[in-house]
Amino acid sequence: MHDLYAEARTAHDTSMQAWDIARHLYARIRQGKVAIVASQSASFLPCLQKQWQRLMRKALQERTSTTNAIYILEISCQVAHMQATRFAIGAEAYHCDVAIATSSQFLQAPPICQTMYITEQLPRQTYHQLTAWMPKNCLVVYYDCHNKSRH
Amino acid sequence: MAIVKFPSGMTIPHTVTCILCDRHISPADAVTGQLDANQNPAFACSGHFWDTSILICGWASFNHAQGLALERRGMPVHYFTGMDSHHA
Numbered sequence: 001m002h003d004l005y006a007e008a009r010t011a012h013d014t015s016m017q018a019w020d021i022a023r024h025l026y027a028r029i030r031q032g033k034v035a036i037v038a039s040q041s042a043s044f045l046p047c048l049q050k051q052w053q054r055l056m057r058k059a060l061q062e063r064t065s066t067t068n069a070i071y072i073l074e075i076s077c078q079v080a081h082m083q084a085t086r087f088a089i090g091a092e093a094y095h096c097d098v099a100i101a102t103s104s105q106f107l108q109a110p111p112i113c114q115t116m117y118i119t120e121q122l123p124r125q126t127y128h129q130l131t132a133w134m135p136k137n138c139l140v141v142y143y144d145c146h147n148k149s150r151h
Numbered sequence: 152m153a154i155v156k157f158p159s160g161m162t163i164p165h166t167v168t169c170i171l172c173d174r175h176i177s178p179a180d181a182v183t184g185q186l187d188a189n190q191n192p193a194f195a196c197s198g199h200f201w202d203t204s205i206l207i208c209g210w211a212s213f214n215h216a217q218g219l220a221l222e223r224r225g226m227p228v229h230y231f232t233g234m235d236s237h238h239a
Contacts (some may be wrong), residue, residue: 005183005192006156023200026185027193027210058203066208074211137158139183139192 001045003136011146015047017143022051024141025098028115029081030134034098035111037118037130041089041100044119048100049087106130118142154194156180168193171209184210188220
């Protein structure tokens with residue numbers, strides 16, 4: 001993780017992590033591919049998609065409630081991005097914008113992405129292996145290990 | 152909730168500017184957003200996650216401003232979004 005930005009965040013359970021990632025992703029989705037390391041990727045995907053859809057509805061509400069032409073234009077672009085965002089489970093989902101997989105899956109096929117979210121506690125060495133292929137100045141967001149649901 | 156590391160060679164500044172409310176905040180209270188017209192990451196208060204209205208309109212203003220900044224330089228407006236999915 002030499003040339004990356006790193007961010008530590010706190011979320012107590014999977015639904016809170018999904019809520020937080022959806023909002024974080026809102027600002028990062030235009031940067032490129034996103035990888036999410038989750039121990040239970042199959043259950044994490046619907047949680048994240050639900051939050052993503054909610055945020056999209058909020059954006060649409062915001063667009064309809066404003067008379068500011070700049071907001072209408074930019075929010076429309078953002079909503080178009082959000083609608084086009086494809087989520088997938090598995091480290092080899094190269095065609096998708098957001099790939100969700102376990103750390104062992106990502107270790108077999110390291111992600112080349114602009115943003116990575118790590119939602120589980122991992123050994124330091126695994127952090128480095130997972131982020132080894134990320135381009136310079138990209139972002140790694142990891143959620144702290146005080147996750148009540150896992151203790 | 153904090154920015155804990157900048158790329159090597161860059162020291163973590165004492166304050167960063169929230170692009171949504173223009174306040175100077177500690178990196179400990181900031182989140183990293185998208186790149187600006189100069190290809191530097193923009194920062195925002197993590198507290199804005201709770202107010203979706205500010206979050207949505209704030210990023211909309213930011214996108215518009217960066218688009219204008221690029222337009223003045225004669226660069227394509229979508230350039231500031233960084234690497235698109237085809238480059239990854």
